[in-house]
Amino acid sequence: MLKAPSLQFISRCWSGFAGLIQIFFISHFLDLQTQGFYYTFISLISLQVFFELGTGQVILQFFSHEFGYVNTTSKIDIVKNNYYYNRIYSISSKILRWYSRSAILYILLLIPIGIVYFKTFQTDLLNQVVWKSPWILAVVSQGLLLAISPIYLLKESTGSVKEVVVWRFIGEFFGGIIFFICLYFDFELFSIFMLNLIKFFINLTFCKFNKHFLIEIFNTNKDLIFANHIWKTEIYPFQRKMALSWISGYLLYASIPMIIFPILGPENSGRFGMTWTILLGVNSLSMSIISVKIQSYCVLIVQKDFKKLKKEYFNDSLLSFTISFFGILFLFLLLYLCDIYNLEYKNRFLEYKLIMFLSVITLLNQIIFVQAVFVRALKDDPYVISSMIGGILQFILSSFGAYYFGLIGLIWLMLIFALIIGFPWAFYIFWNNRPWEV
DSSP: OOOHHHHHHHHHHHHHHHHHHHHHHHHHHSOHHHHHHHHHHHHHHGGGHHHHTTHHHHHHHHHHHHHHHHHHSOTTOHHHHHHHHHHHHHHHHHHHHHHHHHHHHHHHHHHHHHHHHHHHHOGGGTTTSOOHHHHHHHHHHHHHHHHHTHHHHHHHHTTOHHHHHHHHHHHHHHHHHHHHHHHHTTOTTHHHHHHHHHHHHHHHHHHHHTHHHHHHHHHSOOOHHHHHHHIIIIIHHHHHHHHHHHHHHIIIIISHHHHHHHHHOHHHHHHHHHHHHHHHHHHHHHHHHHHTTHHHHHHHHHTTOHHHHHHHHHHHHHHHHHHHHHHHHHHHHHHHHHHHTTOGGGGGSOOHHHHHHHHHHHHHHHHHHHHHHHHHTTSOOTTHHHHHHHHHHHHHHHHHHHHHHHHHHHHHHHHHHIIIIIHHHHHHHHHHSOTTTO
């Protein structure tokens, strides 16, 4: 039987393969302007982080620690076990309600924000690209996914990582198939809605298979005063820091197509979006080695097995970096083959020099991401100040570079920021907060 990390890696491999097919279909069935709208849609939809506020990561860390205590407590010690289970179930229903309200707010606010954005910046293209209905449907379907997303997180934190990975893979697989079919039949931007809709129904099926788990959460007697106390004293302080980090992550990585779209046009937004998506996909594939083991890292911290935790860090970080490096080499190989055979797909990407600069940024970010996972496993986030300042600074620099120097200037400033400020600052934080040295 395959273990959870292996399944997670296979799932991410499929996502990477599906991403390549997706790029082929987008390049073939969408014109360059619609491609720009597509990646700007994705950039705006990612504003979800302002509504989720890092709660998903907080949930995973919090419950992983709680179940870690349950696993290390003697089964005979019923009092202690009941205490930890009471904490778990008291806060679970509160989290589900919190996500539902966030999803409603997300839908109600993001739909008008997107409409105003596109009408303000690209009025000359509004009659050439069908965008308003796809935008509304994409936001609604993304909101539904947001509302149901904590179910996966709660199950994963209980140790059911393998089950969660399998169901997420099913969602990615069938969602990707439907997305390709929709592009083939000229659904264009409506394909985003169809992808999300399939994922939502698969998530509902997952809930049906775990109905006893959900019933237990809702029916268990919960102390609301106790739940509010846990939220205010343990979850909220960490969530506040994670929220700022996630918002900073949006400013650093997901906001750039939205910056390029009004300044340099949808064509450049589309080229950058496609290139950046591939590189982030490589990063995501490499991080699958790490993300699936967050729960086990938390348990090692609870057990104070820091020697093993340190060994896990060096082994997993080396493997993760290796995957990123060879993934980037594979991207360059594909683009080189497109050049040799004069394939049109190469024109949908940035030029080689700019891709190389973005690749360096990707590898530096990969190192930072791995280090941050281990530090945040302590249920704290010392990266919050650096992330916030870095996110705001890069957003300003990217806007400045795009406006005055074009796409080359934007990417140059991104690279300079990563080399001089972003990576050195993040490494300094990691070195002073290594879990095995705290």
